[in-house]
Amino acid sequence: xxALGCYALAMQLQADGAxxxxxxxxxxxxxxxxxxxxxxxxxxxxLFSVYSWGIALHKLxxxxxxxxxxWSFLDxxxxxxxxxxxxxxxxxxxxxxxxxxxxxxxxxxNAQLRQGDGGTxxxxxxxxxxxxxxxxxxxxxxxxxxLEHRVHLLATTAAxxxxxxxxxxxxxxxxxxxxxxxxxxxxLTVVAPGIAEALVATAAGLGAAIPAVYxxxxxxNKVRLYLSMMDDFSLEFLNISxxxxxx
Numbered sequence: 001x002x003a004l005g006c007y008a009l010a011m012q013l014q015a016d017g018a019x020x021x022x023x024x025x026x027x028x029x030x031x032x033x034x035x036x037x038x039x040x041x042x043x044x045x046x047l048f049s050v051y052s053w054g055i056a057l058h059k060l061x062x063x064x065x066x067x068x069x070x071w072s073f074l075d076x077x078x079x080x081x082x083x084x085x086x087x088x089x090x091x092x093x094x095x096x097x098x099x100x101x102x103x104x105x106x107x108x109x110n111a112q113l114r115q116g117d118g119g120t121x122x123x124x125x126x127x128x129x130x131x132x133x134x135x136x137x138x139x140x141x142x143x144x145x146x147l148e149h150r151v152h153l154l155a156t157t158a159a160x161x162x163x164x165x166x167x168x169x170x171x172x173x174x175x176x177x178x179x180x181x182x183x184x185x186x187x188l189t190v191v192a193p194g195i196a197e198a199l200v201a202t203a204a205g206l207g208a209a210i211p212a213v214y215x216x217x218x219x220x221n222k223v224r225l226y227l228s229m230m231d232d233f234s235l236e237f238l239n240i241s242x243x244x245x246x247x
Contacts, residue, residue: 034197049207055153087103100143112126136238162209165201168200
């Protein structure tokens, strides 16, 4: 809030000073008249902001689809009496992490049951429930990595962009002091442009960081919820396997 207040004050000062020097007080004019280094800082912040918004919007579009397919999968899983029936619908629910988890567990389960069937006609049994558990854990890691894909870049944007903006602020303030030293005057026409240029960089850094922080926390919370669902599903899958395929 303090930085925004200073930014508003600098805008007013620059507008008053620029009017006496025949300059326009608009933001685009400030950017056009700023130093090449400050333009580079603003361009870098713009790229970070656009990229983080692209990631956030893509995830906000993807997660509702994941949620719908996950509930559809759970409905099929809990109504079906055979794992083979559930496996047949997994291909249509590929965005659900639970579908990937089930396929890994089902593959391990089938592998053990085929090995246990020696052609004697006896009912095959599950040899190692721990192996099924390990298969589910490996699949859970894969599914979590899919959910978290590129989300860490939002945290990077949130952490880096305020410092990039601060760097632009420092450069603008240094330019202001150089202007004072060169002219020997502390009038608004000398001080205000540099201060305004500095605080534009600060505001741009905050403008890139704040949405990135919000979306990172929001998406990370979503991933934690799905991780909890995967843990619950793994236990449910193991319980069913133990009841039906263990001696």
